[in-house]
Amino acid sequence: MSVTDISPRWLSAEEQVSWRAFIDAVRLFTAEIDRELQHDSGLNHAYYQILVTLSEAPDHQIRMSELAALTLTSRSRLSHAVARLEEAGWVERRSCPSDKRGAFAALTPAGLAVLESAARGHVEAVRRNLFDVLSAEQVTELGRISAVLRDALRAGPVARCLKAEQEAEEDAAENNGACA
Amino acid sequence: MSVTDISPRWLSAEEQVSWRAFIDAVRLFTAEIDRELQHDSGLNHAYYQILVTLSEAPDHQIRMSELAALTLTSRSRLSHAVARLEEAGWVERRSCPSDKRGAFAALTPAGLAVLESAARGHVEAVRRNLFDVLSAEQVTELGRISAVLRDALRAGPVARCLKAEQEAEEDAAENNGACA
DNA sequence: CGCTGGATGTTGAACTGTCAACTATCCGCC
DNA sequence: GGCGGATAGTTGACAGTTCAACATCCAGCG
Secondary structure (H helix, E strand, C coil): CCHHHCCCCCCCHHHHHHHHHHHHHHHHHHHHHHHHHHHHHCCCHHHHHHHHHHHCCHHHEEEHHHHHHHCCCCHHHHHHHHHHHHHCCCEEEEECCCCCCCEEEEECHHHHHHHHHHHHHHHHHHHHHHHCCCCHHHHHHHHHHHHHHHHHHHCCHHHHHHHCCCCHHHHHHHHCCCCC | CCHHHCCCCCCCHHHHHHHHHHHHHHHHHHHHHHHHHHHHHCCCHHHHHHHHHHHCCHHHEEEHHHHHHHCCCCHHHHHHHHHHHHHCCCEEEEECCCCCCCEEEEECHHHHHHHHHHHHHHHHHHHHHHHCCCCHHHHHHHHHHHHHHHHHHHCCHHHHHHHCCCCCHHHHHHCCCCCC
16 A cells, blocks of 8 residues: 555545656756756856856846745745855845945855856756757747746745745744745 | 846746746745645655655565665655654564564554545645646646656756665656555 | 844754674685 | 775765744834
């Protein structure tokens, strides 16, 4: 007896095949992207995304909260990450004149340089492992499907957690650890 | 100037839209699945997969290396994970009589119970966040695309890393088309 | 003004995963 | 039979993440 036999509303055979393929592909893909990035720049994908997002912002700086929202991470995680990127000299913090609670994260020239040198290999890895192995139609379809999933999830509990970490306190009482 | 402008062979506009939708969807989806699982059973998805895989094996036990290959993790990670699952009383280690280097991981009754209680909510979360928001054709297409990506990645460096540790994976990969 | 609730951001502890050794065993071969 | 290399698995130090608690500040309201 396996646990896959006991659940009342388990997946159909085809659904299981799709599901299994999906999680395996995601796991291997993200591992490969991180491995490649780590190997030629010492960044993981989360840190890389932080730097990219900063590089696209006016003045190469963004408020911490907004940066967290853009990169889909919690403020706590971002705070730790920025601390490490700051140690490495790739990012610096600046205080916000209009709101003394606030802080900007800003890309340094060294950070931009690291990003530029990491970008080529990263793009090649993405091409090699995603775009080159799929047909143009499959790429389009994957984009569409991903957008549907993303938009559905944005309305769900995870996105709400990332967006409003504080208000989880009431819910946490009844609902135990809402923002895992 | 942002880094997305400087790379010689960056992605086309449509590719970038697809790419960003994909990574955001993956990030939100895996976060949601982990959150749900953690919330109602204290397991993350990796640990859940270990228990599921054990539950499907003869005698509810598998050699460590084979388990690592089946769950697409490194032996080191699996070793740590099994240590934690063992502390919790959900898995136990057994020595292998035919190879004194070897070890089995075996599911305990308590582990099976945890798995059974976690399965319902997990399946519902997968349905809610994946199958319910996509059309039947999209599910099929996502399955096909995922299989292509997975198979391409299996030949790549990451899979070789995982596999350098275990050669007998081809057979394993074929007979398990089922079950989360 | 001063109080209160909400928002911003940081911190430290505990947990999880990674990487590079390390031990122990097995196997092939002379 | 024993040497050398491969294989199985574990370990410890370290990096990254989560969670709850915290300090600080803003904004509305009496």
